[in-house]
Amino acid sequence: MQYKWVALSNTTVGVLMASINGTITIISLPAIFRGININPFNSFQYLLWILMSYNIVTATLLVSFGRLSDIYGRVRLYNLGFAIFTIGSILLSLTPNQGDLGALEIILFRVIQGIGGAFLFANSAAILTDAFPSNERGKALGINQIAALAGSLIGLILGGILSTINWRYVFLVSVPVGIFGTVWSYLKLKELSKPNKTEKIDWLGNTLFAGGLILILIAITYGLLPYGSSQLGWGNPYVIASLVSGVGLIIGFLYAERKVKYPMFRLELFKIRIFAAANIASFLRSVAYGGLMIMLVIFLQGIWLPLHGIPYSETPFWAGVYTIPLMLGFVTMGPISGWLSDKYGSRLLATLGMVIVGIGFLLLTTLPYDFNYLTFALMIFMIGVGNGMFASPNTASIMNSVPPQHRGAASGMRATLQNTGQTMSIAIFFTIVIISLTSSLPSAIQNALIQAGAPQLVPYAQHIPVTGALFAAFLGYDPVKTMLSSLPAGVTVPQSAIQIMEQRTWFPTAIAPAFMYALRNAFYISAVLVFIAAIASALRGVEVKESVRK
Incomplete structure (x- = not known):
């Protein structure tokens, strides 16, 4: 077997493992929180850190690890990443405690996973770039994208199945893949770059x-x-x-x-027009798009699925299933765009991809909260197609634009900007939604309580943290039952009011208009950022063949 296919298959296993871990964790959060006895109404900071600690660690370390790989060898550090990630997965499955301590342990073990992931992400694109000629790199990166999307789909399905059996199993899934990948990478990968050990850290x-x-x-x-x-x-x-x-x-x-x-950070690389423009486009795209999946999942779980008769306990799994068109669009176009970029260049494909994503965001703003699913599925499929058109051509453009000795640093810089953008995106989406709900949710719940015949609950409901209600719905908890269970002793509610409030449509109907208004604002901002990314992508200029650049 030619070595380039060995490198592709091994890095594909790494991408598969990381992507399974990403979606399986999101879908399994309800089971994880119940397993360690955490109440999201007053402990949602743990949810934030479980979600974001991995990205924060990888974003922080990617550039450093990419630079270290140029000094000590990309394959050596990539192999180390596989081993560390696997150890983190084992520790997560063994989390010994419950409550606050258990949540802190999960966060710590996610940090260990993030360290391993940083080694993998900082070097996988560089290893592929070393192994493949410039006219095949887009195709190779496109195949990597198929693995990423396949892993995301596998994670959604396995998370829905395994979390109902035992929450610890969701972390064990990565272990056999990690062990296989670790052994295979140590046995099969070889160093094609020329590490420069004379340079200092x-x-x-x-x-x-x-x-x-x-x-x-x-x-x-x-x-x-x-x-x-x-x-x-x-x-x-x-x-x-x-x-x-x-x-x-x-x-x-x-x-x-x-x-x-x-x-460690080769600022001179930003003097290369293609490198600078493609990285700016990638960063803006990550800021615009990184929080979309979580926002859609929260909306589906907290509003749309309950309105359509799905019990709260089942909404996390079905929310994952109903967002599959977003991933299918990506996997449909990803490898095709990579192959086309090898033949015709990256600029047109990447730019057109961002324009399509921007139009998709604008279309999402037209949806009512009780939308037709087929319309919604087509819109997110369109956004997935646009992202698939952008991702592998843009990455190939970045990696092709730099000298071979700086590919590790360039890969780390690219991944750092992407991960930082994703973390910022989650924060921006949540901030917009929380600000909007803060001004409108108390009055909406107050009116709904009065209409239900429970005005005595108004003083207590108005003190519910917006973030608590938001994350409770995200985790598949019934917000009304959670609210009723936390009432002080002596507060009684008529049974007729309780029956009305415990209907699945009551809480979603109360918060839906405010939440949809907030989402529309977020989608408008994302559309603007994506269109700016399209302009940056178009300004990257004409790509130079590797033989000419050398």
Whole structure:
């Protein structure tokens, strides 16, 4: 077997493992939270960290690991990533405690997974670029995308099945894949790059970059949590201080990288027009798109599925199933666009892909909250097709534009911008939705309670955190039953009112108009960002063949 196919198959296993882990965790969160006895109404900060800790760690470490791979070898660090990721998965399945301690243990083990994932993501594209000639890289990256989408679909299905048996099984799924991938990568992958061990590690740059990015991402995360009487924490002095300090460290990092002899972040690569434009387009696309899946899942689980008779306990699984068209669009176009980009270049495909995604976002703004599913499925399929047109051509364009000795650093920089954009996207989507619900949800619930015949609940319902209600619906909890179970002793509610409130349509109908208004605002912002990404993509210029660049 030609080595390029060995490299492709091994990196594909890595992508498959990581993508299974991503969707299986989201779909299985209800079972995980019930398994460790966590109440989302007052512990939703744990949900945020379980969701975002992995991305924060990978975003922080990708550039550093990419640079280290140029010094010590891409295959060596890629192999290490497989092993670390597998260890993290084993630890997650063995989480010994419950309650707050159990949640903290899961977060810690997710961080370990993130370290392994950073080694994998920082080097997989570089390994493929080393193994494949420039006229086949788009195709190779497109095949990787098929694995990513296949893994996402497998994760949705396995998460729905395994979480009903035992929540620990959802983390064990990655273990056999990880063990196989670790052994195979150690036996089969070989170093085609030329590690330059004479270069030194940029400790100053690593420290400034990691510290700055961690502080910024932590500020973004805690900005979503209530502070005082506010439903959001953006006014929290610690959040403001963390954000300002993080930005200051990043500014210091950019200054330091111009002065050190062996910088970890090759700023000179941004002088390459294709590299700069493609990375800007990728970052904007990630900011616009990264939070879409979670928002759609929350909307389906909290509103649309209950309105259509699905019990709250079953909504997490069906929400995953109903978002499959988004992934199918991606997997349909991903490999085709990669093959076409090898023949005709990346600029037109990537630009057109972003235009299609932008139109898709605008179409989503026209949906009522009780929409026809076929219309919704076609819209998200369209967005998936646009993303499939963009992803592999854009990545191939980035990797083809840099000298071979800097491919590890370039791959890490690309992945860092992408992961940072995704984390920012989740924060932006949540912020828009929470701000909108904060102003409209209390009055909506108040009116609904009065109409149901339970005005005595109004004072208690108005103190429910918007984020708590939002995440309770996301996790498949019945918000009404959760609210009733937390009432003080002595507060009685007429049985007729309880019967009305426990109807599956009561709570979704109360919050749907406000939530849909918030989503429309988020979709408008995403559309603007994606259209700007299309402009950046179009400005990348004409690609130069590798033989000419050398």
